[in-house]
Amino acid sequence: MELFKNTNYDFLGKKWPFIIASLVLTVAGFASIAMQGGLRMGIDFKGGALMTAKFAYPPPLDKIRAAFAKSGKIKGDVSVQDFRDPQAKNEVEIGTELVEEKQLNLNRQAMEEVLAATFGQPGSNKLDFSNASEPALADRLRDALGRANVPMSEQQLHKLAQDILNYRDTPPRSGIITDFTQLSSVPGMNSAIINTLQQECYLAPYHVLQTQMVGPKVGAELRNKAVYATLYALGGMLVYIAFRFEWIYGLGAVIACFHDTLITIGLFSLFHEEISMTVIAALLTLVGYSMNDTIVIFDRIRENLKFSRREPLESVMNRAVNQTLSRTIMTSGLTFLTVIALFIWGGPVLHSFSFALVCGIIVGTYSSVFIASPIVLFWHNYTDKRPKTAPAGATVRRGEQATPKAPAKAAK
Amino acid sequence: MKKNLTARSVIIVVTMLICVFGIIDFPKSGAELVNNFNKNIRLGLDLKGGSHLLLEIQVQQAVKADADQTAERLKEELRKQNISWASMDTSDVATVADADNVTLTIKGVPATQSSAFRSMVGERYPNYILTALNSTDYTMKLKPSDLLDLKSDTVKRAVDTIGNRIDQLGLAEKSVQQYGAAGSKYEVLVQLPGVDDPARARELIGTAAVLEICDVKEGPFQSREAALAQKGGILPLGTRLVKMKPRGTGEGEQWFLVGKTPVITGREMRNARAGQDEFRKWETNFNLSQDGGRRFGRFTEANIGNRLAVVLDNQIVSVATIQSKIEDSGRITGLGSEEEAVDLSRYLRSGSLPAGVQYLEERSIGPSLGADSIHQGIIAGIAGLVAVIVVMLVYYKRSGVNAVLALALNTVILLAAVSYFHAVLTLPGIAGIILTIGMAVDSNVLIFERIREELRTGKSVIAAVDTGFSKAWWTIVDTHVTTVVSCAFLFLFGEGPVKGFAVTLVIGLIANVFTAVFVSKTIFDYELSHTRQLQELSI
Numbered sequence: 001m002e003l004f005k006n007t008n009y010d011f012l013g014k015k016w017p018f019i020i021a022s023l024v025l026t027v028a029g030f031a032s033i034a035m036q037g038g039l040r041m042g043i044d045f046k047g048g049a050l051m052t053a054k055f056a057y058p059p060p061l062d063k064i065r066a067a068f069a070k071s072g073k074i075k076g077d078v079s080v081q082d083f084r085d086p087q088a089k090n091e092v093e094i095g096t097e098l099v100e101e102k103q104l105n106l107n108r109q110a111m112e113e114v115l116a117a118t119f120g121q122p123g124s125n126k127l128d129f130s131n132a133s134e135p136a137l138a139d140r141l142r143d144a145l146g147r148a149n150v151p152m153s154e155q156q157l158h159k160l161a162q163d164i165l166n167y168r169d170t171p172p173r174s175g176i177i178t179d180f181t182q183l184s185s186v187p188g189m190n191s192a193i194i195n196t197l198q199q200e201c202y203l204a205p206y207h208v209l210q211t212q213m214v215g216p217k218v219g220a221e222l223r224n225k226a227v228y229a230t231l232y233a234l235g236g237m238l239v240y241i242a243f244r245f246e247w248i249y250g251l252g253a254v255i256a257c258f259h260d261t262l263i264t265i266g267l268f269s270l271f272h273e274e275i276s277m278t279v280i281a282a283l284l285t286l287v288g289y290s291m292n293d294t295i296v297i298f299d300r301i302r303e304n305l306k307f308s309r310r311e312p313l314e315s316v317m318n319r320a321v322n323q324t325l326s327r328t329i330m331t332s333g334l335t336f337l338t339v340i341a342l343f344i345w346g347g348p349v350l351h352s353f354s355f356a357l358v359c360g361i362i363v364g365t366y367s368s369v370f371i372a373s374p375i376v377l378f379w380h381n382y383t384d385k386r387p388k389t390a391p392a393g394a395t396v397r398r399g400e401q402a403t404p405k406a407p408a409k410a411a412k
Numbered sequence: 413m414k415k416n417l418t419a420r421s422v423i424i425v426v427t428m429l430i431c432v433f434g435i436i437d438f439p440k441s442g443a444e445l446v447n448n449f450n451k452n453i454r455l456g457l458d459l460k461g462g463s464h465l466l467l468e469i470q471v472q473q474a475v476k477a478d479a480d481q482t483a484e485r486l487k488e489e490l491r492k493q494n495i496s497w498a499s500m501d502t503s504d505v506a507t508v509a510d511a512d513n514v515t516l517t518i519k520g521v522p523a524t525q526s527s528a529f530r531s532m533v534g535e536r537y538p539n540y541i542l543t544a545l546n547s548t549d550y551t552m553k554l555k556p557s558d559l560l561d562l563k564s565d566t567v568k569r570a571v572d573t574i575g576n577r578i579d580q581l582g583l584a585e586k587s588v589q590q591y592g593a594a595g596s597k598y599e600v601l602v603q604l605p606g607v608d609d610p611a612r613a614r615e616l617i618g619t620a621a622v623l624e625i626c627d628v629k630e631g632p633f634q635s636r637e638a639a640l641a642q643k644g645g646i647l648p649l650g651t652r653l654v655k656m657k658p659r660g661t662g663e664g665e666q667w668f669l670v671g672k673t674p675v676i677t678g679r680e681m682r683n684a685r686a687g688q689d690e691f692r693k694w695e696t697n698f699n700l701s702q703d704g705g706r707r708f709g710r711f712t713e714a715n716i717g718n719r720l721a722v723v724l725d726n727q728i729v730s731v732a733t734i735q736s737k738i739e740d741s742g743r744i745t746g747l748g749s750e751e752e753a754v755d756l757s758r759y760l761r762s763g764s765l766p767a768g769v770q771y772l773e774e775r776s777i778g779p780s781l782g783a784d785s786i787h788q789g790i791i792a793g794i795a796g797l798v799a800v801i802v803v804m805l806v807y808y809k810r811s812g813v814n815a816v817l818a819l820a821l822n823t824v825i826l827l828a829a830v831s832y833f834h835a836v837l838t839l840p841g842i843a844g845i846i847l848t849i850g851m852a853v854d855s856n857v858l859i860f861e862r863i864r865e866e867l868r869t870g871k872s873v874i875a876a877v878d879t880g881f882s883k884a885w886w887t888i889v890d891t892h893v894t895t896v897v898s899c900a901f902l903f904l905f906g907e908g909p910v911k912g913f914a915v916t917l918v919i920g921l922i923a924n925v926f927t928a929v930f931v932s933k934t935i936f937d938y939e940l941s942h943t944r945q946l947q948e949l950s951i
Contacts, residue, residue, distance in 0.1 A: 052781075087788065101468075105771050109611075133609035168780070169461075171787050175780035209781040211610070211774070218466060218773040222907075229905035236897045244890060278840050281910045284902050285847065285917065288895030292851075295890045296858070327861040334803060334857070335850030338796035342846055345795055347788030349458075349781070350843055357847070 011321045011369050012314050012377060018370035022259060029266010039269055042276030042352070043212050045226070047098035047219035049108040052091060052209040053115065056176045059092040059206075067118040068094070073110035075103055088348035091209065101215040108213045120204045129201040130168075130176060131208055137161040137201075141193075144200045150192050160188050175207030226280045233284050234258070237291055245298055252375035253294045256367040257287045260360060267359045268352075278353045286360030289335070293328060293368035300324050301373070313380050317373050332365040417941060420934045428821060431828030452831040456838035458909050459786055461779030462605040463613055466591065466772045467574075469598040472511035473767040474566040475559065476502055479516050482537065482552070484702065486518070493532060495525045498548075508598055511563060516540075516552040523547040566767055567598050574600060574617050583607065599772065610776040617769065624674030627711070628719040628731060631668030632656070639667045654721070656728045668728055670721050675711045680704025686753035687743075694753040695743045702740075709739035789842035796846050800853055808860055811951040814935045815856035818927040822852050825923040826916065835919075838912030848920030851895070855928035858884045860951055867951070877936050881929065888929065892921045 033039055043050045053059075061080050068078040076097040083091050094115075096107045120128055127140045138161040145152050152160070167186045168177055180197045183189055214222070234254055242250035261283055268275060300320035308316055339361055343354035435452055439445035457464055479502040490497055498520020505514060521529050526547065533542050539558040543551050554562065567590060575588040583604060591601040607613055629651055633639035639653055647653065647669070656666035684698040700708055712734050721728045800819070804812040826845060830837055863880030871879065896918055903914035 101770055101772060136609065169778070170783050174784050175778065207780065208778060210777040213771070213774040215772045225905040229901045233898045233901040236901065237894050240894060240897060277906065277910050281840060281902055281906065281913050284898045288898035291894040292854070292891035295894065296887055299887045299890065327857050330807065330857045331854040334800050334853050337799040337803065338846050338850035341796035341799065342792045342843055345788055345792040346843065347785055349785055349839055353840065353843060
């Protein structure tokens with residue numbers, strides 16, 4: 001089966017609609033960023049404290065907000081929102097804003113306390129089973145089991161506690177069980193132990209999945225690192241390509257990558273997605289991937305130029321693009337398939353990451369054809385047009401170069 | 413023409429075996445296979461659950477404490493030499509940046525005594541720089557090199573102490589290490605896999621370790637119950653039962669009845685070190701502060717022949733007999749070995765945190781989130797893999813099988829490299845593996861498309877395959893190098909999860925150069941060598 005045998009589309013002739021489309025998208029992205037007052041930053045760059053909790057039922061966002069507002073323990077704004085990823089069922093994200101480190105630590109502890117006060121059973125003497133750690137559970141059970149005449153060595157106790165918690169944490173329960181009898185399938189379980197659990201513990205309706213706190217110092221550092229990594233990566237690639245091809249090809253490739261990054265960020269803003277350190281990782285991967293595409297086309301152009309010195313650059317480029325079209329579509333298609341799988345099934349933690357990859361692959365593929373090559377084309381046409389309009393005193397050397405400059409250097 | 417087919421096949425098979433071994437060793441059962449896999453592929457905090465804490469050691473407190481101590485000693489000296497002064501202050505400190513500005517200000521030294529003062533300070537406190545503000549007022553500041561030493565020593569001791577304390581959690585895998593450029597940053601990174609109760613970890617780290625020397629009333633007892641039984645069920649007033657820190661295995665417990673109020677605490681101890689006495693027996697020497705020394709002197713004078721216990725964080729680390737009055741320096745004798753003496757001196761030195769800590773960053777991930785993430789990552793990976801395999805087989809027919817084999821080997825090599833390099837697999841790392849699948853296939857696509865083109869120009873099958881591979885080679889190198897460059901910077905600038913992603917992607921791409929070119933070519937050659945005249949290639 002072959003889809004693109006000997007095609008002959010005039011890609012570079014039709015470049016204008018795509019360039020205009022790119023410009024429109026870029027402007028739309030910037031407009032969106034401007035209107036929303038900046039990009040949505042994740043905690044990595046924004047700083048602050050963040051707690052993700054999973055509820056046994058759809059979380060009552062208003063009730064949670066009210067609880068935090070009433071408690072007065074936390075200085076600054078508290079944001080409460082749920083996740084848009086369908087795999088994050090009943091999960092809620094509670095965030096406090098960035099303040100200096102000491103206060104931030106207090107805020108973070110206060111978040112746990114307010115949740116416990118609102119949804120837990122702080123008055124009772126029981127252990128919160130949904131949020132217990134292994135040592136806490138073992139401690140609690142040790143004396144209680146002794147009193148219930150269930151013989152157990154220290155080692156057995158720890159293993160039992162660990163097994164119970166493992167059972168609680170694996171999907172589909174993922175931290176929430178609704179009844180202690182669900183634990184009967186845990187190895188070593190019996191009804192006496194379940195009774196003890198019922199007496200000593202209660203099941204809070206929420207389970208804290210993760211907490212994060214990023215102080216202003218670390219936030220600033222991460223922002224710097226993100227910027228440096230991006231700049232250095234782009235720079236490194238420019239150097240490598242300028243080394244393997246002519247410098248204008250390097251510039252064209254870098255501009256195309258830059259364009260990809262800008263549009264992807266714009267799309268992030270348009271779709272209200274969050275930017276975190278992993279998103280930067282995705283963006284840099286995209287830059288690498290877009291370079292790949294561009295290089296494949298440039299390689300072909302260089303190879304074709306070796307054999308056709310008289311042909312105008314535009315038609316050589318067109319031929320190169322057509323020849324590599326099959327490969328480009330296949331590769332993009334296959335990579336796109338894997339990335340879409342990540343986006344659909346990869347879960348909420350990777351959501352922004354896979355979104356960046358999905359957008360980036362689409363944009364990256366078309367930028368190699370419709371942005372990178374035209375730039376090189378424009379440049380060569382511009383520099384080659386000048387001798388024709390130059391005054392009589394133009395050097396002979398310039399006049400001789402009626403054909404593109406590329407061949408001389410392409411034979412490297 | 414065999415074209416070294418055997419040699420190449422052997423290389424490939426051996427590589428495969430080495431990789432498989434790296435991932436699952438030689439399992440004898442299904443359960444062992446899973447076990448070995450889990451042992452060799454280490455999961456990052458975001459998949460296993462755990463805590464990641466970044467602390468900043470408040471070195472300015474240690475510098476100020478040093479200045480305070482110097483002030484005390486200076487006052488004694490001035491008194492001895494009959495030099496009067498009006499006031500002595502050390503500057504206040506708030507943030508780490510203040511550490512460099514700690515100054516001891518002495519005011520009111522009479523101008524007539526200034527030369528005596530200067531020479532005394534120069535002699536006794538050579539690591540301080542004395543500056544005269546005017547004829548009667550002076551400031552003293554630590555010399556820059558000494559200041560630097562003090563700050564980095566503080567951080568090292570803090571790392572030691574925090575490490576000791578975290579040990580109490582009994583974790584198998586943990587790490588406490590200095591973070592950031594030494595000399596300009598005073599940060600410590602604590603990573604505790606499996607500890608999803610950061611409050612407990614913070615408690616342990618933040619507690620000022622209590623080091624006390626208490627007088628021993630009675631003991632040793634075999635157990636807490638035995639001790640209580642002997643005392644008739646109630647402890648005498650002002651005493652408490654403390655357990656001896658277990659050393660090694662096979663020893664029973666030992667409990668002692670000690671005084672509740674310590675005679676001296678770690679705050680009064682300075683400079684402990686291990687040494688040997690005249691009989692070549694090991695002992696630990698320590699110095700005491702003025703105040704501590706006086707108190708200790710009075711106590712030891714009155715208790716010669718009795719025992720005292722060194723209690724660290726509510727566990728006895730050593731019991732010794734008082735041999736004579738101890739005032740400003742003392743020795744703890746009766747230690748069994750060099751290790752004991754060194755241990756004890758280490759406890760005395762680093763028993764308490766030299767300075768406070770402030771938390772800069774904290775991430776704690778519960779194990780349920782990790783389990784969820786792994787689950788989702790695996791599903792996404794399988795979905796992507798299946799999609800890619802189907803497309804490759806449909807589009808390239810039998811040659812697609814070639815590509816799929818190369819892809820499988822690529823993944824195996826990738827996992828093996830993760831295992832051999834002890835790299836840590838994070839969630840973005842899994843995403844990196846999935847992405848590698850997509851990108852790895854790219855190399856095969858490049859080669860196959862080229863082969864198709866060459867076949868179209870009428871070349872023979874063998875020639876087309878050869879040309880396809882050789883022409884595509886440089887393009888493959890170019891594309892891989894650029895992505896590797898990108899990932900190299902990610903690795904340098906990224907942390908934890910992002911680093912994991914960069915690592916898996918880079919390893920995957922490098923492995924890909926091997927599998928897509930070397931392995932694929934070998935498979936093609938193998939196929940072609942089996943038929944005399946291949947008119948058509950299934951591609």
